[in-house]
Amino acid sequence: MNPEQIAAYIQAGSLLLAAGGALVSDVKAMFGAAPAMTEDALNEILAGIEADAERRRALAQGDAGEAPGASATGGSSQG
Amino acid sequence: MKRFILIGLLVASAGCASLPVKQQATEKLVATERLLATAQDTERALCSPTADKSKPITHCDGSVAATVGLTDARHQATASAFAIAFTAQVKAATALRAWKAGDPPPTDVATLSADITAALTLAKQLSGSPDVQKIATTLQQAIDTVTAVLSSLGGK
Numbered sequence: 106m107n108p109e110q111i112a113a114y115i116q117a118g119s120l121l122l123a124a125g126g127a128l129v130s131d132v133k134a135m136f137g138a139a140p141a142m143t144e145d146a147l148n149e150i151l152a153g154i155e156a157d158a159e160r161r162r163a164l165a166q167g168d169a170g171e172a173p174g175a176s177a178t179g180g181s182s183q184g
Numbered sequence: 185m186k187r188f189i190l191i192g193l194l195v196a197s198a199g200c201a202s203l204p205v206k207q208q209a210t211e212k213l214v215a216t217e218r219l220l221a222t223a224q225d226t227e228r229a230l231c232s233p234t235a236d237k238s239k240p241i242t243h244c245d246g247s248v249a250a251t252v253g254l255t256d257a258r259h260q261a262t263a264s265a266f267a268i269a270f271t272a273q274v275k276a277a278t279a280l281r282a283w284k285a286g287d288p289p290p291t292d293v294a295t296l297s298a299d300i301t302a303a304l305t306l307a308k309q310l311s312g313s314p315d316v317q318k319i320a321t322t323l324q325q326a327i328d329t330v331t332a333v334l335s336s337l338g339g340k
Contacts, residue, residue, distance in 0.1 A: 141204060142207050144206070151210060151281045154213060155278060158270045158277065161266070162266075162271055164238070165264070166263070167263075168240050168241050169261075170260055
């Protein structure tokens with residue numbers, strides 16, 4: 106894959122995810138090639154997942170009538 | 185913006201079978217996050233389609249909510265299950281960040297599957313409608329994706 110192709114894939118993938126309407130499975134169908142990523146880059150993505158999940162947890166807790174920031178550990182994730 | 189570029193690079197890499205294990209697992213965890221988010225958004229829209237998407241919904245006023253049995257109490261119970269599932273998602277992402285090749289699969293990834301299953305059980309208590317079906321299907325896909333994460337990491 107040449108740099109222009111990589112740049113195009115990054116732009117297309119970023120736009121799709123930023124729009125919030127595409128699942129990764131949808132994106133998979135569009136992209137076939139695979140640049141390997143560094144450990145640091147993967148960890149940054151995982152940090153992004155954590156931040157998004159934290160935000161959604163807070164929203165769910167609000168819906169559930171639980172105190173914001175309360176520990177949602179009533180299920181099997183406890184401990 | 186940098187994060188979107190990194191995620192874009194990740195999804196652009198999704199088709200390669202020879203990717204490092206951690207990259208495959210991260211890609212699947214991104215998919216799980218998006219599936220969970222879709223299920224949460226669908227349930228909230230079913231409960232109250234006109235509600236502010238960034239604010240808590242304490243009362244289901246949607247016309248479809250009543251017909252599928254999505255009472256305020258069920259919405260609260262489902263939201264509580266989502267809160268637990270997203271807590272598990274945070275833990276799984278944290279554990280995967282610390283994970284190194286050769287380590288056993290993080291236990292937090294395994295519990296994520298169980299917590300999403302709890303949310304799925306609640307969703308199945310609702311009557312059938314396209315939106316309810318979408319919630320259930322999306323949660324099942326999330327469970328399957330977590331299973332794939334574990335498989336990537338050498339687990340069952």
